[in-house]
Amino acid sequence: MSGALPRRRLVPTEVAALAAGVPAATVRKWASRGRIRRYGRPGRAEYDLDEVFTIASAKPPPAHTTHSSN
Template identity: 60%
Template sequence: MTTHAGSARPRRVVSTELAALAVGVKEATIRKWASRGKIRRYGSPGRAEYDLDEILLMVVKKTTH
Protein backbone atom coordinates (compact mmCIF):
# COMPACT_ATOMS: atom_id res chain seq x y z
CA MET A 1 0.00 0.00 0.00
CA THR A 2 1.08 3.52 -0.69
CA THR A 3 0.16 6.48 1.47
CA HIS A 4 0.19 9.96 -0.03
CA ALA A 5 0.36 13.16 2.00
CA GLY A 6 -3.08 14.57 2.65
CA SER A 7 -4.94 11.43 1.68
CA ALA A 8 -7.64 10.12 3.97
CA ARG A 9 -6.63 6.50 3.51
CA PRO A 10 -3.72 4.54 2.11
CA ARG A 11 -4.06 3.59 -1.54
CA ARG A 12 -4.13 -0.07 -2.44
CA VAL A 13 -2.20 0.11 -5.69
CA VAL A 14 -1.97 -2.98 -7.85
CA SER A 15 -0.44 -3.87 -11.20
CA THR A 16 -2.39 -3.72 -14.43
CA GLU A 17 -2.68 -7.51 -14.39
CA LEU A 18 -4.12 -7.65 -10.87
CA ALA A 19 -6.47 -4.73 -11.52
CA ALA A 20 -7.86 -6.53 -14.57
CA LEU A 21 -8.24 -9.80 -12.69
CA ALA A 22 -10.03 -8.05 -9.81
CA VAL A 23 -12.81 -6.71 -12.03
CA GLY A 24 -12.88 -9.36 -14.75
CA VAL A 25 -11.66 -7.34 -17.71
CA LYS A 26 -8.63 -7.46 -19.99
CA GLU A 27 -5.46 -5.54 -19.15
CA ALA A 28 -6.07 -3.45 -22.28
CA THR A 29 -9.35 -2.28 -20.76
CA ILE A 30 -7.57 -1.02 -17.63
CA ARG A 31 -5.06 0.85 -19.79
CA LYS A 32 -7.89 2.29 -21.91
CA TRP A 33 -9.76 3.52 -18.82
CA ALA A 34 -6.59 5.23 -17.63
CA SER A 35 -5.90 6.87 -21.00
CA ARG A 36 -9.49 8.16 -21.09
CA GLY A 37 -9.17 9.62 -17.59
CA LYS A 38 -11.69 7.27 -15.96
CA ILE A 39 -9.08 6.02 -13.49
CA ARG A 40 -5.74 7.41 -12.37
CA ARG A 41 -2.46 5.73 -13.23
CA TYR A 42 0.26 5.60 -10.59
CA GLY A 43 3.73 4.11 -10.68
CA SER A 44 6.83 4.89 -12.66
CA PRO A 45 7.39 4.69 -16.43
CA GLY A 46 7.19 1.07 -17.44
CA ARG A 47 5.46 0.06 -14.21
CA ALA A 48 1.83 1.12 -14.15
CA GLU A 49 -0.13 0.77 -10.94
CA TYR A 50 -3.76 1.55 -10.23
CA ASP A 51 -5.79 2.23 -7.09
CA LEU A 52 -7.85 -0.92 -6.59
CA ASP A 53 -10.57 0.88 -4.62
CA GLU A 54 -10.95 3.48 -7.39
CA ILE A 55 -11.38 0.74 -10.01
CA LEU A 56 -13.85 -1.22 -7.92
CA LEU A 57 -15.91 1.91 -7.26
CA MET A 58 -16.01 2.76 -10.96
CA VAL A 59 -17.18 -0.75 -11.87
CA VAL A 60 -19.87 -0.72 -9.17
CA LYS A 61 -21.16 2.65 -10.39
CA LYS A 62 -21.13 1.41 -13.99
CA THR A 63 -23.15 -1.70 -13.18
CA THR A 64 -25.74 0.10 -11.03
CA HIS A 65 -26.63 2.74 -13.65
Protein backbone atom coordinates (compact mmCIF):
# COMPACT_ATOMS: atom_id res chain seq x y z
CA MET A 1 0.00 0.00 0.00
CA SER A 2 1.90 3.04 -1.24
CA GLY A 3 -0.45 5.65 0.29
CA ALA A 4 0.16 4.53 3.88
CA LEU A 5 1.35 7.12 6.34
CA PRO A 6 4.81 6.57 7.81
CA ARG A 7 4.81 5.11 11.30
CA ARG A 8 5.81 7.36 14.15
CA ARG A 9 8.81 6.32 16.19
CA LEU A 10 7.58 7.36 19.63
CA VAL A 11 10.02 7.54 22.52
CA PRO A 12 9.81 8.80 26.11
CA THR A 13 10.97 12.31 27.02
CA GLU A 14 14.37 11.21 28.30
CA VAL A 15 15.19 9.28 25.11
CA ALA A 16 14.02 12.19 22.93
CA ALA A 17 16.27 14.53 24.91
CA LEU A 18 19.24 12.20 24.62
CA ALA A 19 18.71 11.87 20.86
CA ALA A 20 18.52 15.66 20.46
CA GLY A 21 21.42 16.39 22.78
CA VAL A 22 19.33 18.65 25.01
CA PRO A 23 17.92 18.44 28.55
CA ALA A 24 14.53 16.78 29.00
CA ALA A 25 13.15 20.16 30.07
CA THR A 26 13.93 21.50 26.59
CA VAL A 27 11.89 18.73 24.94
CA ARG A 28 8.98 19.50 27.25
CA LYS A 29 9.35 23.22 26.45
CA TRP A 30 9.30 22.53 22.70
CA ALA A 31 6.06 20.58 23.18
CA SER A 32 4.43 23.24 25.38
CA ARG A 33 5.26 25.86 22.75
CA GLY A 34 3.80 23.74 19.95
CA ARG A 35 7.11 23.14 18.16
CA ILE A 36 6.72 19.35 18.48
CA ARG A 37 3.68 17.23 19.25
CA ARG A 38 3.28 15.36 22.52
CA TYR A 39 1.90 11.84 22.23
CA GLY A 40 1.25 9.27 24.93
CA ARG A 41 -1.11 9.45 27.84
CA PRO A 42 -1.21 11.47 31.06
CA GLY A 43 1.92 10.79 33.05
CA ARG A 44 3.69 9.18 30.06
CA ALA A 45 4.74 11.70 27.42
CA GLU A 46 6.16 10.40 24.16
CA TYR A 47 7.59 12.24 21.18
CA ASP A 48 8.15 11.36 17.53
CA LEU A 49 11.89 11.01 16.89
CA ASP A 50 11.58 12.52 13.41
CA GLU A 51 9.99 15.67 14.87
CA VAL A 52 12.65 15.82 17.57
CA PHE A 53 15.48 15.49 15.04
CA THR A 54 13.92 18.17 12.84
CA ILE A 55 13.62 20.73 15.63
CA ALA A 56 17.02 19.83 17.10
CA SER A 57 18.76 20.39 13.77
CA ALA A 58 17.08 23.79 13.46
CA LYS A 59 18.08 25.03 16.91
CA PRO A 60 20.71 27.77 17.01
CA PRO A 61 24.14 26.88 18.35
CA PRO A 62 24.81 27.81 21.99
CA ALA A 63 25.86 31.40 22.50
CA HIS A 64 29.50 31.88 23.43
CA THR A 65 30.43 34.55 25.91
CA THR A 66 33.59 36.41 25.16
CA HIS A 67 35.48 38.43 27.71
CA SER A 68 37.53 41.40 26.69
CA SER A 69 40.81 42.06 28.43
CA ASN A 70 40.49 45.85 28.69
